[in-house]
Amino acid sequence: MAQNHICELCNRSVSTITKHHLIPLEKGGKKFETLSLCPTCHKQIHALFTNRELATHYHTLESLKRDQKIIKYLRFIENIPADSYVNIKKSRHVRKSG
Template sequence: MSDPICPLCHRPIPPDVPQSQHHLIPRLKGGKGGPTILLHDICHREIHATLSEADLARSYNTAEALRSHPRLARFIAWVRKRPPGFGSKIPGRRRMR
């Protein structure tokens, strides 16, 4: 069986790599029990470092919409050059406001 593919960066997600379920509509904005997607942990952290819960619920509630955000598009271009098991060594969140 092949590894699942991250819908953000389109790299395989090996079983030994941290992964996260991302609620397409944040739970606090009515998405509890709603659709989720499996992402690399580094991709999931970048989404939440870039966008607020309100922005996610209002405008970025699909994988396609997430990939279209300018900062996430730059991140995706950068992370696609890394191996599937790549994870950030920098702890904590980065939020651009």
Template sequence: MKPDSPSDPLCPLCGRPLGTANIDRHHLVPKSLKGREQFPIHKICHRKIHSVFTEKELLRTYHTWDKLRENADIRTFIDWVARKPPEFYTTTATANSKKRK
């Protein structure tokens, strides 16, 4: 495995290098709500976002990286995942009981 180079792209949520494994694409405005722009993001970071927020919450409040990072649940996750290598992935709890707004 080659070391990360300064030119490696960074995850817009956690700030770690993206690496080459376990990469997803995130729509800041959900695709189902007419969002078009996509961003590469770690799969674990992407799953965390969708386990915390409904699509309507993403549209109304959390449609920027700064707003996402300001959320306490996301901030706790970022602090935890910061110590993991870019390729790290584990399943994340999904919030099946979260309210659909």
């Protein structure tokens, strides 16, 4: 039987979990704390914020959960079955800086 994990951002029970570095690796985050996130939440975070923004403003679970874009996303995702595929598109602002 597959083991279920709890996503630290959306709190849904999922079969697959990813590690999100609160300080992105390219910004020196290898030795810093990580979050256990479902793939959908992990993709959403990187679609909304640049690595620079993550390193400077969103380097804690609390700071992520206070952001209005994340709050809106969490309201949306709570009604989606946990292991469903959700197409995540990078925001224009992230695409421009990437």
